[in-house]
Amino acid sequence: MSTTPSLSPAVLHRLVREGRAPRLLDVRTPGEFRTAHIPGSYNVPLDTLREHRAELLAHLDEDVVLVCRSGARAAQAEKALAEGGLPNLRVLEGGIVAWETAGAPVDRGPERWDMERQVRLVAGSIVLATGLIGVFVPGAHLIGTAIGAGLTYAALSNSCAMGVLLSKLPYNRGPRPDIRTAIAELRSAS
Structure with a gap:
């Protein structure tokens, strides 16, 4: 069972409607954020958050809710910020998926594939291709087996190396949030 403190979409939606919303940090990639995000949230991708944790901590002295697609990356961000001493x-x-399912408002941009869908496409394509190639090239199927092992490890460890690699592609990066801009936005909202 997870020890990460959480907040349900219904409770957060009520707080937002009442004007008592906590600071919302969305730790998804800039591409994912541009596709759909909670109004008023700030995009600080997980890798940026980890890299600039000390700088961010000085500007996060109130309640903070971390958002990602389903909750896994947000839990990693919570751990990184909590280790830095942020209460x-x-x-x-359930992340932005649960937020949307609850019918809460979302700011939308151009549609993009989310990271999980991209991972399924790449992993499935590699397994399919190596399975077909394996008919003619002995041992090629082992590449698919390695991908399966990697996906199993990703599920058990709640991490995804393929997702990390895919997040580096230009399609997912978009304009990288500048930490100075993010901090200026956080400062001006205080």
Whole structure:
């Protein structure tokens, strides 16, 4: 069972409607954020958050809710910020997927494939290709087996090396959030 403090979409939606919303940090890639995000949230991708944790901590002295697609990356961000000494951290239960399912408002941009869908496409394509090639090239199927092992490890460890690699592609990066801009936005919202 997870020990990460969380907040349900219904409770967060009520807080937003009442004007008592906590600071919302969306730790998804810039591409994912541009596709759909909670109004008023700030995009600080997980790798940027980890890299600039000390700088961010000085500007996060209130309640903070961390948002990602489903909750896994937000839990990693919670751990990184909590290790830095930041109290009052929570993760949005079920992430942006649960938020949208609850009918809460979302700011939309151009449609993009989310990271999980990209991972399924790449992993499935590699397994399919190596399975077909394996008919003619002995041992090629072992590449598919390695991908399967990697996906199993990703599920058990709640991490995804393929997702990390795919997040580096230009399609997912978009304009990288500048940490100075993010901090200026956080400062001006205080």
